[in-house]
Amino acid sequence: MEEILVYGHRNPDSDAICTSIAYANLRNILKNNERAVAVRIGELNEETKYALEYFGVDNIPYVDNVAGKKIIMIDHNERTQTANGFEEAKVLELIDHHRIANFVTAEPLKARVEPYGCTSTIVCEMYMEKNIVPSKKMAGMMLSAIISDTLLFKSPTCTQNDIKACEYLASIAEVDLNKYGMDMLKAGTNLSKKTLKEILNMDMKIFELAKGRFGIAQINTVNEKEPLEKKEEYLKEISAMIEELKLDGFMFVITNILTNNSVAIVSGEKVDVIEKAFSKSNDSIIELPGVVSRKKQIVPPLTNA
Ligand SMILES: [Mn+2]
Incomplete structure (x- = not known):
């Protein structure tokens, strides 16, 4: 049976992983002449591990290169965020909730893009349109991605x-959204086993903007003082990443999930563009009160700057 790879972006988050699992499941319920396989192009973070364990869902295989494969892209479309070998793959479908940028395919494709908060919301609506009630496990995957x-x-x-x-998904999965949601988000703030480099790469995306290539990493925390105490060490790692990835600027956004404020450690030749978008940095730090969304509150001002 022909295999179709369903995968989310590099440095995958819960949306990239859990939505790929839920959508591969829906495809397999609907079609039987091909097999959709959810895969990942990076390591699971602690939050996603918590969600998979809680709902008893197996981890999905890691794939290094998608050349020659039929693929379905979830939760991303930008070239810098997708798999190696993308140019030699056949894109069947795109399901996403991000801006469309640097996305070129050789052939027509099915695309479903909505300005929702999460790709799983789109996939949940696709289940509903087909009159398919997701299993408890799949409901758990989708609600975890949305949270x-x-x-x-x-x-x-x-x-x-x-x-x-x-x-709707919580009623199927039988979870208390607030209790489960806080437990899951807190699991994601546990960085004790990670090196600074790993922390910076957990959720880092590269954006090609008019003013240059910017790396934006984001982590969730319940106490921003901890990472800020290691600012000098982070700045060293960030310099190495700027060099290695040929970046013009870098923002390391630390988001407090209890207060819903962020603070960013910034660096790079074009830090002035970042400052223009937000505010002057103080010792490589920019306060971002009320900012929690990279997609809506960081990338647009940076693009405009
Ligand atoms: Mn997403």
Whole structure:
């Protein structure tokens, strides 16, 4: 049987992983002449591990290169965020909730893009359109992705569709959204086993903007003082990444999931562009009060700057 790889972006988060699992499941329920296989192109973070363990879902295989494969892209479309060998793959479908940028395919494709808070909300609606009730496990995957991307509905990216889908999924999965959501988000703030370099790469995306190539990494925390105490060490690692990835600027955004404020450690030749987008840095630090969403509150001002 022909295999179709379903995968989310590099440095995968819960949306990239859990939505790939839920969508591969839906494809397999609907079609039987091909087999959709959810795969990942990076390591699971602690939050996603928590979600998979809680709902008893197996980890998915790691794939290094998608050349020659049929693929379905989830939760991303930018070239810098997708798999190696993308140019030699056949893109069947795209399901996403990000801006469209640097996305070129050789052939026509099916695309479903909505300005929702999470890709799983789109996939949940696809289940509903086909009159398929997701299993408890799949409902658990989708609601975990929605909680993660919307920070339990607190992100400005969150829409009524996300809340409605998440509440519907919680009724199937039989979880208390607030209790499970906080436990899952907190699991993601556990960085004790990680090196600084790993922390910076956990959720780092590269954006090609008019003014240059910017790396934006984001972590969730319940106490931003801890990472800020290691600022000088982080700046050293960031310099190495700027060199290695040929970046013009870098923002390391530390988001407090209890207060919903962020603070960023910034660096690079074009730090002035970052300052123009937000505010002057003080000793490589920019305060970002009320900012929790990279997609809606960081990338657009940086693009405009
Ligand atoms: Mn997402």
